[in-house]
Amino acid sequence: MSNKIARIISGSIAEELEIETGDILVSINGTEIRDIIDYKFLLADDYLEVEIEKKNGELWTLEVEKEYEEDLGIEFEKEIMDEARSCRNNCLFCFIDQLPKGMRKSLYFKDDDSRLSFLQGNFVTLTNMTDEDIDRIIRYRICPINISVHTTNPDLRIKMLKNRFAGDVYTRLQKLAAAGIMMNCQIVLCPGYNNGEELIKTVNDLYKLYPSVENVAAVPVGVTRHRKNLNEITLYNAKSAKDEIDNVSEFQQKAIKEIGTPFIRLADEFYVMSGTEIPDTQFYGEFEQIEDGIGMIRFFRDSISKSLKSLKLEGKGSFTLITGVSAYNEILWAAKAIEERNDKVKIRVHKIINYFFGETITVAGLLTGQDIMKQIQVDSVLDYIIMPRNMFKAGENIMLDDVTTDDLEKHFGKKILICDCTGEDLIELINDHI
Incomplete structure (x- = not known):
């Protein structure tokens, strides 16, 4: 059972209520708990009616008065209380497709789960989300969400993700932005596909959604020696890396004047590869994109x-x-x-x-x-x-x-x-x- 409780935090509300490991969380305030998103949202209240199924099959309804954002103090067997959704795309730049055989099984799992984006900061493409999933994000105010955009050109995105359902990303971003959902966007740059003029078009489209789209991180495609029977990918070199820096420079200066930040930032690899000096500290704001390798050198x-x-x-x-x-x-x-x-x-x-x-x-x-x-x-x-x-x-x-x-x-x-x-x-x- 995905809602089975694996651990009770010492001194917690759950311990006081005699909730035990092995018990199952059924509902909160009459709403069935489907996954961690339901749990986190319904938990954010100062009065709860919590239904627990005990190990012997008894159903307990427990009344809980607590601080508004106070946790019950329980952990589940599965972090998201469900199986993680695997990616339905076959991206031409996918790093996992370039792994050698014989590595541990978990490395080959392609996750594309918005719940992991919320909990762990993972990037998702939105391609395996239903309209109901999008509506639930809006209803529960789940944000920020990290989204792998790559391009807002519908035909190009379908080509790059090799998924005929991948072309509507901008429509979905517009819907989330209209509802005030905060988003961080990522672009994996593949020379000859989504860089240059295509990159500027994508960035301008995303800029229209500011401030809901807070920032954009652009990272260079990575190609391993194990890449076989896949689309040919051109790598960045010193010249093309410098060209990409110059390509976004005019937009960055415009954005700095208008909103105080460059909006799009390139990974440190572009500067190292081209021998270009890393931008100053102010350029990186609060270093929100450091996990993408954006500003790591300057921060260090x-x-x-x-x-x-x-x-x-x-x-x-x-x-x-x-x-x-x-x-x-x-x-x-x-x-x-x-x-x-x-x-x-x-x-x-x-x-x-x-x-x-x-x-x-x-x-x-x-x-x-x-x-x-x-x-x-x-x-x-x-x-x-x-x-x-x-x-x-x-x-x-x-x-x-x-x-x-x-x-x-x-x-x-x-x-x-x-x-x-x-x-x-x-x-x-x-x-x-x-």
């Missing part, structure tokens, strides 16, 4: 500069930092700044080339343990190894190829320290180990 630089003064000057120690090709120069810069601040701290930065997926994949988050172990000599590793958190599965210390921190520690004979992608966390880690 700023946080290193602010946190460097807190580095312990009396301590000493040595650290190996592991990163990918894209971030290598930034990590190297940070390492030198730290060493200059405290010359008793030694840092060695290792740039790992992604042979597993292919050398065109340069971000640290897609590196594997086997590439790390093959490219770093055991005797070159210093006292501690620092790795960014985005190299690991969320909430677990396991990499894409199932190599764990335990495996790495056994191989290198050194302690692995996991670091958030901020300068502040890096300085704190070093302080804790010198």
Whole structure:
């Protein structure tokens, strides 16, 4: 049963009411609970009538008086209380279609579930949502929603997503915007398809929906060496990356004058690839798009500069930092700044080339343990190894190829320290180990 309760939080309302693990949540205020969206919406009241089916089959109706947004303190066997909806598209740029065989099963699941967008920030295409689903988002005021738009050109979107139902995205965005639903939009840029003039058309269409569409993130398509029997994709290079920066520049300046932000921002990879200086801090606002790789370098630089003064000057120690090709120069810069601040701290930065997926994949988050172990000599590793958190599965210390921190520690004979992608966390880690 998808509504089965798996855990009761200690000291919670549920514990006080003697709700137990194994019980089933049936309804709240007479409305049947279908999934986590129903639960979250109906929970937001100060008086509830909660119907529980006990393990012995008894039905309990419990009256609950609580603070308006206070939780009951229960967790379910399935996070969304339902099976996640898989993607119905066959996008020509899909990264999952480019994975090699033999990886863990969960990596091959293509989710396209608006409930996960609400709960976890996942991006969805809206193609497997019914009109009833859209209406429920509006009724429950579920937002923000992260939407993979890619293009507002109906024919082009059908072609790119290989789904004949994919062309109505703009109509749905207009409906959500008219209802005041806040949205973040993403575009995976594929040269020759949705870049250049098509990108500007899409951005102008989305700009008409501001402020409901708060911002747009544009990221370059990624192609692995395992891409076989799929549409041919052209990758960005130094020239075409610079062309794309120039392409959006006029619109960005217009938007900054009109609304105070550039509205569309390009991933850091465009600037690194083209050798163009990263925009200043103000350009990125509150860094809302950092999970898309938008402004990560600027945020890292700023946080290193602010946190460097807190580095312990009396301590000493040595650290190996592991990163990918894209971030290598930034990590190297940070390492030198730290060493200059405290010359008793030694840092060695290792740039790992992604042979597993292919050398065109340069971000640290897609590196594997086997590439790390093959490219770093055991005797070159210093006292501690620092790795960014985005190299690991969320909430677990396991990499894409199932190599764990335990495996790495056994191989290198050194302690692995996991670091958030901020300068502040890096300085704190070093302080804790010198």
